[in-house]
Amino acid sequence: MTNHNMQSPTQPVTARVSLPEAKPRYMRGIKEPTREEWCLGILILAGLIAFPFFDPGYRFLSLAVSTIFTAIALYGLSLQFGQAGIMSVGHAGIMGVGGYTAAILANQLGLGFWESLPLAMLLSALAAAVVGLPSLRVGGQHYIIITFCFCALLVIALTNGGTFTGAATGLDVGPIPGVFGIRFAKLDNMYFLCLAALTISIAVTFAIVHSPYGRTLWSIRENEPLARAVGINTNLHKIGVFAISGAFAGLGGILQTYYLRHISPELYGAFPSLYLALMIMLGGARPLYGPLIGSIIVNFLPELGGLDPIDSRIAYGVGLLLVILLLPGGVSGGLLSLYRRGTKTRHRLEKGRGLS
Amino acid sequence: MEIFLQQLINSLSVASVTILIGMGITLIFGLAGIVNFAQGEFLMVGGMITWALVMAGVNFFVAMVVAMLAVGLLGLTAERTLFRFTLTRPMNGFIMSIGLSVILQNVVIRTLNEVQKSITPPVTAVWTVGGVDIIAMRAIVVAITAVVVAVTYFGISRSRYGVALRASVADQDTAALMGIPVKRYVTGVFVYGSVLAGLGGALMIALFPITPFTGSVIIIRGFAVSLIGGLGNVGGAVVGGLILGLVDALAAQYGFPQWTDAYSLIVMIVILILRPQGLLGGTMGPRAT
Amino acid sequence: MNLLTVENLRTGYGPVTVNRDVSITVDAAEIVTVLGPNGAGKSTLLRAISGLLKPRAGRISFDGEDVTNLPADRAVSRGIVMVPEGRRIFVDMTVQENLRLGAYGRRDRDKVEADLRRMEAYFEILAQKRQQKGGELSGGQQQMLAIARGLMARPRILLLDEPSLGLSPKLVKDLRGVILDVKATFNAAVLLVEQNAGLAMSVAARGYLLHHGRFVASGPIENLRDDQMMRDLYLGAAQKVA
Numbered sequence: 001m002t003n004h005n006m007q008s009p010t011q012p013v014t015a016r017v018s019l020p021e022a023k024p025r026y027m028r029g030i031k032e033p034t035r036e037e038w039c040l041g042i043l044i045l046a047g048l049i050a051f052p053f054f055d056p057g058y059r060f061l062s063l064a065v066s067t068i069f070t071a072i073a074l075y076g077l078s079l080q081f082g083q084a085g086i087m088s089v090g091h092a093g094i095m096g097v098g099g100y101t102a103a104i105l106a107n108q109l110g111l112g113f114w115e116s117l118p119l120a121m122l123l124s125a126l127a128a129a130v131v132g133l134p135s136l137r138v139g140g141q142h143y144i145i146i147t148f149c150f151c152a153l154l155v156i157a158l159t160n161g162g163t164f165t166g167a168a169t170g171l172d173v174g175p176i177p178g179v180f181g182i183r184f185a186k187l188d189n190m191y192f193l194c195l196a197a198l199t200i201s202i203a204v205t206f207a208i209v210h211s212p213y214g215r216t217l218w219s220i221r222e223n224e225p226l227a228r229a230v231g232i233n234t235n236l237h238k239i240g241v242f243a244i245s246g247a248f249a250g251l252g253g254i255l256q257t258y259y260l261r262h263i264s265p266e267l268y269g270a271f272p273s274l275y276l277a278l279m280i281m282l283g284g285a286r287p288l289y290g291p292l293i294g295s296i297i298v299n300f301l302p303e304l305g306g307l308d309p310i311d312s313r314i315a316y317g318v319g320l321l322l323v324i325l326l327l328p329g330g331v332s333g334g335l336l337s338l339y340r341r342g343t344k345t346r347h348r349l350e351k352g353r354g355l356s
Numbered sequence: 357m358e359i360f361l362q363q364l365i366n367s368l369s370v371a372s373v374t375i376l377i378g379m380g381i382t383l384i385f386g387l388a389g390i391v392n393f394a395q396g397e398f399l400m401v402g403g404m405i406t407w408a409l410v411m412a413g414v415n416f417f418v419a420m421v422v423a424m425l426a427v428g429l430l431g432l433t434a435e436r437t438l439f440r441f442t443l444t445r446p447m448n449g450f451i452m453s454i455g456l457s458v459i460l461q462n463v464v465i466r467t468l469n470e471v472q473k474s475i476t477p478p479v480t481a482v483w484t485v486g487g488v489d490i491i492a493m494r495a496i497v498v499a500i501t502a503v504v505v506a507v508t509y510f511g512i513s514r515s516r517y518g519v520a521l522r523a524s525v526a527d528q529d530t531a532a533l534m535g536i537p538v539k540r541y542v543t544g545v546f547v548y549g550s551v552l553a554g555l556g557g558a559l560m561i562a563l564f565p566i567t568p569f570t571g572s573v574i575i576i577r578g579f580a581v582s583l584i585g586g587l588g589n590v591g592g593a594v595v596g597g598l599i600l601g602l603v604d605a606l607a608a609q610y611g612f613p614q615w616t617d618a619y620s621l622i623v624m625i626v627i628l629i630l631r632p633q634g635l636l637g638g639t640m641g642p643r644a645t
Numbered sequence: 646m647n648l649l650t651v652e653n654l655r656t657g658y659g660p661v662t663v664n665r666d667v668s669i670t671v672d673a674a675e676i677v678t679v680l681g682p683n684g685a686g687k688s689t690l691l692r693a694i695s696g697l698l699k700p701r702a703g704r705i706s707f708d709g710e711d712v713t714n715l716p717a718d719r720a721v722s723r724g725i726v727m728v729p730e731g732r733r734i735f736v737d738m739t740v741q742e743n744l745r746l747g748a749y750g751r752r753d754r755d756k757v758e759a760d761l762r763r764m765e766a767y768f769e770i771l772a773q774k775r776q777q778k779g780g781e782l783s784g785g786q787q788q789m790l791a792i793a794r795g796l797m798a799r800p801r802i803l804l805l806d807e808p809s810l811g812l813s814p815k816l817v818k819d820l821r822g823v824i825l826d827v828k829a830t831f832n833a834a835v836l837l838v839e840q841n842a843g844l845a846m847s848v849a850a851r852g853y854l855l856h857h858g859r860f861v862a863s864g865p866i867e868n869l870r871d872d873q874m875m876r877d878l879y880l881g882a883a884q885k886v887a
Contacts, residue, residue, distance in 0.1 A: 087447070089454075137632045141391045141450050142587065145579045146628065149621050152576050156618045270572060274454055281451060313462040320455030324448050325441060516749075523735055523746055529697055530733040535721035535750020535798065 031210035067299040068194040069255040074291035075201045076248025082285030084241045085221030089273040090147030093154045096268030098124040098250025099257035103171040113176040121250040128246020158265040170264025284330025363605045369494035371601030372501035376556035378581030378593035380549030386588035387545045390449035396575030397460035402427045402557025403566045407473045416478035420558035431550025464568045474565035580624040586634025648673040654703035663689040664858045676835040678845040681855035687838040695727035696720035721750040724801030732791040736780030747797030764793040785816040802834040809841045
């Protein structure tokens, strides 16, 4: 019924397909990463792991932590937008649901990070699914406006939530309880925790994109009436991806809360959502490392470029315009096509050499 | 009761500004299929220009006209350099408008500052009508808006250009086959929508202080107004604005003040759930082939 | 000199090429038809000539002037008018508004009212229904409205894209009369794209047969009728118009 033969267009043709019987049951139908993807992944992972050991200093390390939990939320958005084609500027609001769930649980029930984690992700997934419902009935741009208004509404609700939500000043949380003797109050350890979460997020994203479910999402994105005609329950699939995307955002949100040890409403208003959308457009939604690149660019550019916040926002805006006009796949998409062109020339050269 | 009437006029004056933005958004969407996120910033720029000129001693109404023209020019530039490339992919245009709004907002912060700007209203009289005190400036704002709405509405429904505009919205290709220069109309609508926003900004600063962030606050209401009436339906934007004005008046009177903004959003969500295409029925964007 | 000359036209959408190396001519007082099965590229050809689609290669000349890349709204003022496939009536506008829109591109605005009355005189049904919305008309009436709307532009050549689609045999007969009158009464050349070979061959003097974007046969109608290619392509599908 669903189209299993669809190859994801961004993957090179050199994909190796392993025998179904050899894979564990939950992996069946999921494509294996290509050689290039493994290499790139290992490189990036190695770089990220090594990063703290180069003594970057407190500022850069905290920037890195911010980059990482933002990227986690972005991976959720990349599934929603890149795979299913539904953009939202309400994603920061969903992060807020996750973060506030954790903060409220901590302040009201005394639950710590590890206990709140599943609940935060669950509630975010639920919230995202609910916010996603309108998209089933209205068009893309209408829906984006609705998500924007959702964020505004959320901020108002949080600001007026009294002591329950901490109102405008927000809530504080304690540090993450240590496990196996690792104290997470130390920034380095926080960094590695987030990095672990990021790695899992990227792996899950990859698995979903290359699973039958992911391919069905892509077919819905490409031609929804056709998908419905072949019997795919498009609504259910869409709600599903909203929920998954929400879970990612919730994870990012709770990490953010426990990193900042504080949460307040303006973190999740309309602007942060816009910047999330900006990051995913800049970085590129479809290539696997696009969201990470987008987050890195937006978070590190002001530091490295020596720009103050105002100028850097102008730069982001201009960057966004340029990306739309020139690089529809974002920076990572551009890099990917550069790479492909490079390999094509290399193959042609090798072939030529082989003949002569 | 008198207080309620007073509140109504006050809310109507705010609603006027929202209606002006909403009309611009809805017009541009109807013809170009693009939701212009930067419409709020256009309004803010119009207000800032008005402020600057009035501070320099220019008569308010002259400043208002200059602001309208300047923002119209801004819209023209944006359409020619950015949006015209996205007519076939409106989603890209929408995202670009987000980028444009970020740029405009921060450029204004950079050139001016974040401090709020205000002017003394050009008309400070208070009229007493039937025992009710009405602030003259607010009534003037409502009057100007009413005139603009009437002109726009009749322009679209009666004039030759209006018919051609509606044809272009209904079927771009066939409209071209009639000899209608659709692309020029798209540009024209963009400019008109921008001029409306500029006017809104000038009227706004006559009543309230504005900051560089005013745009992003007002755009939410602009969206709400357009969606309530139906995106693409100009009459709908007007109706939406009036409804929100009413909601505001009621909220100020009977509701919790901190939730004021929320009421309009909730109303919008409820209406959209019951009738996604808006109260008067909007378009889904221009239909080409 | 021919009124319309198309030389070596190449059209396409995205990665797909539709017309390859297509050349046709139409004289000022001719009715010419382009025949072919579905997907042959007939509509694409008309879209290119009318200016809705930019050709990839080749040349289109009208009355000696190069109009290859002329956009549709400018082509109308030159006298190239198309009645699109599926009629494309403005359904929310009245019959009269539709007709007036047809004359939108005209400079001689004072003559428009006279032409409007002329159309209503010729197409009686349009006079009866003049204030009704376009969407309330039947298929056949919409087709007449579409053609009248096209004629309101005072075309020198009228491009008709599959006007018989969805019409009953009786209406097709009426349509035949109208097409002949476009030339006889309204003095416009006609380029008729049709799947209904019977209708086409009963009005046209010359024809072209399009298959997979290329011409495979052309010539006077009598020759086409007997052509083997025609028979192969239309075996069983040809409808005779009495």
